[in-house]
Amino acid sequence: MTLYEAITQPYLWADSHALIVLAAAVLIPTFGTGAAWIGRGGKTDKDGLFIANALFGFSLFVFSLSSVGAFVATSMLELDLFEGNFLVMVSPLVCLVFTAFGVLRVFPLSRLWSTQVIVDITAVVLACWAISWFMRKFGGWYIRAGGEEV
Numbered sequence: 001m002t003l004y005e006a007i008t009q010p011y012l013w014a015d016s017h018a019l020i021v022l023a024a025a026v027l028i029p030t031f032g033t034g035a036a037w038i039g040r041g042g043k044t045d046k047d048g049l050f051i052a053n054a055l056f057g058f059s060l061f062v063f064s065l066s067s068v069g070a071f072v073a074t075s076m077l078e079l080d081l082f083e084g085n086f087l088v089m090v091s092p093l094v095c096l097v098f099t100a101f102g103v104l105r106v107f108p109l110s111r112l113w114s115t116q117v118i119v120d121i122t123a124v125v126l127a128c129w130a131i132s133w134f135m136r137k138f139g140g141w142y143i144r145a146g147g148e149e150v
Contacts, residue, residue, distance in 0.1 A: 007072060011088070018087035025095035029055065033102030040106055049111065052103045056114040059092075059099035060121075066092035 001009075014021050032055035039048030070089075073079040081089065100109075109115045 004077075007069075007077075011069070011073075011084075014088045014091075015085045018085050021091045022087045022094065025091040026098060029059065029095055029098035029102050032058075032099065033106060036103060036106045045107075048106065052107050053112050053114045055099055056103055056112060057117070059096045060114070060118055063092040063096045064121075 032051060036048045036052040036055065039045070039051050041048070066089075070081055073084075074081060103109070103112070
């Protein structure tokens, strides 16, 4: 199997099973929220917090993986995202939104460690983007040591 096949095969499978992918994007957060709600109802809410964190982490992982896939498809494979299957493209976002709204009904987001991870990852991505932009913008500039050209 080539790297190209390893990248395209999952999308081709998801494209041929688009309704199943969308149904999973709705059902996983729904059942996960229900499980977190049931876990919260015990003597402690430790089990519910674990389930909510795992669900949020899973949704974030799926969304991140799809974002990387979209980046690879557009920049390296030179494919057009507008030609992709809409249901497959929107499913990770649906999963993340349903998870956020479902978990928010069970726990405040400030109690979940996974929300702090999301904030940290977003900060790192934005910092990397800013550094990349700065390096592209001012890539031809350099610092001279001691006033002499190096």
